[in-house]
Structures are given as structure tokens and as C-alpha cells.
Amino acid sequence: MIFSSLSFLFYFFPIVLTLYYLFYFSKTLKNTLLLISSLLFYTWGEPKYILLLLASIIFNYLLGLLIGQAKKKKRLLWLVIALIFNLSTLFIFKYLTFITKNISDATAGKTEVINIALPIGISFFTFQAISYVVDVYRRDVGVQKNFLHLALYLSFFPKLTQGPVMKYATFEPQIMGRKETLKKFSSGVCFFITGLGKKVLLANNMAIVVDRIFEIHKMGNIPVSLAWLGALGYTFQIYFDFSGYSDMAIGLGLMFGFKLDKNFNYPYISKSISEFWRRWHITLGAWFRDYLYIPLGGSRVVNRDKLIRNLAVVWIATGVWHGANWTFLVWGVINFVFIALERMFQFEQSKIPNILRHVYAMLIVIIGWVIFRSDSLEEAGSYIGCMFNIFNGFYSDYTYMFLKEFWLFLIAAIVFSLPLATIVNQFMVKGILVRKTIDTKPPYDGKSIYVEPPLVKIISVLYPVGMLVLFLICVAYMVKGSYNPFIYFQF
Known part of the structure; x- marks a missing residue:
């Protein structure tokens, strides 16, 4: 089951949400419902692998209990066993x-090929288990003795199949301490509809063009423009496929009172590969930083060779995490080469014009995505x-x-990959929302208030209407469209 399916949108989610708020009197019942719903959600898509998740x-x-209770040497032993179990599962x-x-x-x-179907979301819930x-x-968090709480952390359905890869320390306080508010719920609805629009209207339509062009290429060389x-x-x-899912996950979490981690921050405005990876799949980058890069010594090593290592x-x-194919390995190596070069030559501190740095970054990113897609x-x-190769010709029918x-x-994709909403919001706050002093009676009382001009009031009315229209358009596309899973399902 995927978020952008009619079965999820009009059956699974409304039922779960209704039951959730009927249990308003008990957080434990709410959490139990979410756990059962998450297991059903996974079973719907991967019935034979629900036992693997369990x-x-x-x-x-x-193993968490054993690590938490053991002395230092035995703690290390139990940790090694836990890592072997999780990494072996991922390997197999x-x-x-x-x-x-x-x-x-x-x-x-x-020699015989051992064919094993890839369980959906295995990389995500396994990495969270390792963390x-x-x-x-490390004693960074206390051991979780409540089985329900740990099970919900690992299987919470909004983040189960494609993340975000949340640390337990971030999620655990919300299990019993979260609060559901109207503001959270309304924000969650907007996040979800925005993500749905990214997936259904932009990513799926881009997929039609991309799939056709790559199929044409398999039959022979194609012109430069194509x-x-x-x-x-x-x-x-x-971008819109994965960030759309992330927005929907954040929205679903908010509707249940949870705040999930942000995964994207307009990566296509980056001016270096290093910056791109601070903006793309943020939680995965944070995981590798905290559990691999820093333990190896990170950037603190005095020897440049060790930094490169x-x-x-x-x-x-990172490349291998994305999949079992030589293309992913090479894609990871390419990112390493350019990030290492940027570190060595302090590229981000250079005086190269921003436009040239942006062109460079996007050229590498686009070529990288071709390798990733192939x-x-x-x-x-x-x-x-x-x-x-201009000898293949430039123009094509x-x-x-x-x-x-x-x-x-295509134009919409370009526009919505830019942080226009942030710019508009800043403009509204600084330029349209005018701080106006009202002097009612002498002597002047010094009170100041914000006066909302008509434009702001109009926008506040049109925004929810726009969200409703966007939702209805998405549903119309879903009704007439075919099944189109998220790209990151395969990871």
C-alpha cells in the first residue's frame, strides 16, 4: 500500500484516524492502535515479510535489554551480536x-543464483534499529523496556517504508509526550496534500516522459536534446517522488501528533555537491555522519589521507545502501570524489561566482542521476x-x-523545486504585514499592533481553498492513472 493510492486515502487512513481520535482518553490505546495499523499497513504490501519485520x-x-543491563565487556559483545544480526539481515x-x-x-x-525478493523498507527500519x-x-539513551514503544518506533507506518531515518532519541519522547492540536492537524493536512501533489502531478508525469526516453535510448543512440x-x-x-513522500509522511505524523524529521531543503539550489548532500535525504546523511563518519574520526583527523579514507x-x-547494483556503487564513488576535491581545495570558500558553482553542482548531480537511473x-x-555527442544530432521530433x-x-517542476514559498512568506512578513502604531487617545499609550491588509486576508481564505482544489485534482489523476510506486520503495 502506498500513500498515493485510493485504498490508503479512502479506506485505511480514514479508518485509522477515526479510531485514533475515538481513543482520545488513552495514549496507550492510541499507540496500540498505531502499532497494529502499522503492521497491517506493512502486511498489505509485503504479507510474506511481516515476519521479518516482527x-x-x-x-x-x-538485544537492547541485554546491552542496557550488561557490564562494559558484555555490552560490547551484545552490541556486536546486534550489529551482526541487523547487517546480516540486510546482506541476505x-x-x-x-x-x-x-x-x-x-x-x-x-553457480546458482539465489533469488530473494527485496522486502519494502528494509534499509530504513534496519538502520533505525542499528541506531x-x-x-x-553509548548510553546516549536509556534502554526501552516497553515492547510496544520500541515496536512503534521501528514500525510507525508514516516512516516505515521510506523514512525519514529518525533517531530513537528524537522519536521516543513523543510516544507518550506528544500532544495533538488543531494547528498540528491542519499543518499535517497541508503537508500531506502538498506531498500528494508532488507525487501524483509532478513525479508521475515526469516518469511518463523519462521512461519513454530511456526506452527509446535502449534501441539506439538518441539526439542531444532528447x-x-x-x-x-x-x-x-x-526529487518530487521522494520529497513528496517525505511531505506526506510528515503530514501523517502531524495528524497523529508526531513531529517527524525534515528530509529535504531545496537541494537543487545547491552550489556544491557538499551542499547538495546537506539538503538531500538529510536524515540518511545524519545517520552516516553519527554512526560511521564520526566514529572513524570524521574531519578531526590530522592526516589528510585518513580524512579521504x-x-x-x-x-x-551510501552508494551501496541505495541498492545492489554496480551503478549505485559508482554513483557513490562519484559523490565521494567531488566532495573530497571540494574539501581539499576549499571550494565552498572560493570566490568563484555563485552561478558558475551552481551550474557545476547541477551538472554533476544530473549526470549522477543518469547513472542512478540506469x-x-x-x-x-x-x-x-x-x-x-553532437554527432548524434541535436533536434528530435x-x-x-x-x-x-x-x-x-516541466515548468511547474522547475518552479516548485525553488524555495518560492519561503521567499513569498518572507516578503509577506517584511513587506505586506505592516507594523502600524495606533494612537487612540492622548497621551500616547505606546501600544503597537500588526494590521493585516486585505491581501493577507484574501490569501488566508484562498489557501485552504487551493489545498482542497489540489487534493481533488490529485484524486482525479489517481482515479484515471495506473499504479506508480515510489522510487525509494526499492531501497
Whole structure:
């Protein structure tokens, strides 16, 4: 089940939300309902792997207890066992098929390929489980003795399949301490509808163009303009697909009183690859920083070679985390190379004009997404070659056809990838909301108030109307559209 499906929108979620607020008198009943709902949510999409999720919850709960109660040496032993369990689970279900396939190819088919379907969300709930046991070992958090609470942390359905990858220390206080308010609920509705629009209207329509162009490329070389249209289309598709999910997850969390971590901060305005990764998939970057980069020594190492080593380990791990394919590994290495070069030459402190730095960053990002999208390195190399090979020609009737059909969605994608809402909000606060002093009677009492001009009042009325219209348009697209899962489901 996905958030942008009719079954979720009109059956699962309304029922869960209604029951949740019927249990207004008991936080424990609310949490129990959320846990049961989360397990049903996962079972709906992955019935054969619900036992895997339950096993992860049970084992990490028990191992957390053992780590919390043991002395130093035994604590380390139990932590190692917990890490082996979690990483082995990830290895078996995510990487074993890839490894055995490569061995089979290398031995001309003499060894058998072990085909194991990838469980949805395994990378996300496994990384959260690792963060919990590590934090218990470090004494950063207390051991969770309430099974219900830990189970809810690992399986809460808004963040179960695609994150955000939240630390236990951030989530745990909200389990019993959260408060549901009308402001949170209304903000949650707006977040959810915004995310739904990103996914249904922008990401899904970009996917139509991108899939067609990449299929055309598989039949032979394509002109430069068509290759760039496909690359740009995927650049916007993956952003609105993933950030749309993140917005919906945040919105769902708010409607239940939870505040989930922000995962995106307009990454396509970045002026370096380092900045891009501070804005893209923020919680995953924070996880690798806290549990891999800093333990290796981070940036504090005096030896530059060790700094390069630390960066290499993190970015190879980041690439591999995204999937079992050579393309993801190479994509991770490319990010490492440019981030390392930026560190070495202090690129972010350079006097290079911002526009040139932005062009550089987006060029690397777009090429990286082509590799990320491709099924093989050969396909990626061929496609990137088409982007720069003018001997394949520049113009294409396909380019004209796709632009004619999808130009509005492309312009909308460009516009909404920019922080226009933030700029407009700042303009309204600084320019339209005028601080006006009213002197009622002499002597002057010194009181000042904000006076809202008519424009602000109009916007405050139109905004909820706009949200409703956006929701209805999304539903119309969902009714006539086909099943289109989120890209990050495969991770």
C-alpha cells in the first residue's frame, strides 16, 4: 500500500484516524492502535515479510535489554551480536542475489543464483534499529523496556517504508509526550496534500516522459536534446517522488501528533555537491555522519589521507545502501570524489561566482542521476555519451512531442523545486504585514499592533481553498492513472 493510492486515502487512513481520535482518553490505546495499523499497513504490501519485520522488532528489543543491563565487556559483545544480526539481515535480503548473480556470470553460469525478493523498507527500519542499539550501548539513551514503544518506533507506518531515518532519541519522547492540536492537524493536512501533489502531478508525469526516453535510448543512440530532456526529467522525478513522500509522511505524523524529521531543503539550489548532500535525504546523511563518519574520526583527523579514507568509506556505503547494483556503487564513488576535491581545495570558500558553482553542482548531480537511473554501467555510459555527442544530432521530433505534451509539468517542476514559498512568506512578513502604531487617545499609550491588509486576508481564505482544489485534482489523476510506486520503495 502506498500513500498515493485510493485504498490508503479512502479506506485505511480514514479508518485509522477515526479510531485514533475515538481513543482520545488513552495514549496507550492510541499507540496500540498505531502499532497494529502499522503492521497491517506493512502486511498489505509485503504479507510474506511481516515476519521479518516482527523478528527485527523482537530481536532488537531483546538485544537492547541485554546491552542496557550488561557490564562494559558484555555490552560490547551484545552490541556486536546486534550489529551482526541487523547487517546480516540486510546482506541476505538486499545483496545476496546481486553477489550470487555476479559470481554466476563470472563462472559462466556454473553457480546458482539465489533469488530473494527485496522486502519494502528494509534499509530504513534496519538502520533505525542499528541506531537504537548503538545509542543504548553509548548510553546516549536509556534502554526501552516497553515492547510496544520500541515496536512503534521501528514500525510507525508514516516512516516505515521510506523514512525519514529518525533517531530513537528524537522519536521516543513523543510516544507518550506528544500532544495533538488543531494547528498540528491542519499543518499535517497541508503537508500531506502538498506531498500528494508532488507525487501524483509532478513525479508521475515526469516518469511518463523519462521512461519513454530511456526506452527509446535502449534501441539506439538518441539526439542531444532528447537525452538532456530525459536526464532533466528524471532529476525532477526523483526529487518530487521522494520529497513528496517525505511531505506526506510528515503530514501523517502531524495528524497523529508526531513531529517527524525534515528530509529535504531545496537541494537543487545547491552550489556544491557538499551542499547538495546537506539538503538531500538529510536524515540518511545524519545517520552516516553519527554512526560511521564520526566514529572513524570524521574531519578531526590530522592526516589528510585518513580524512579521504573516512569520506570514501561513507560514500561507498551510501552508494551501496541505495541498492545492489554496480551503478549505485559508482554513483557513490562519484559523490565521494567531488566532495573530497571540494574539501581539499576549499571550494565552498572560493570566490568563484555563485552561478558558475551552481551550474557545476547541477551538472554533476544530473549526470549522477543518469547513472542512478540506469540498469547497468554500460547503459549509463551510453546515455551520458548521447548527452554530449553532437554527432548524434541535436533536434528530435520526440523532443518536440514530449515538450508539447508535458511542458506545463516541466515548468511547474522547475518552479516548485525553488524555495518560492519561503521567499513569498518572507516578503509577506517584511513587506505586506505592516507594523502600524495606533494612537487612540492622548497621551500616547505606546501600544503597537500588526494590521493585516486585505491581501493577507484574501490569501488566508484562498489557501485552504487551493489545498482542497489540489487534493481533488490529485484524486482525479489517481482515479484515471495506473499504479506508480515510489522510487525509494526499492531501497
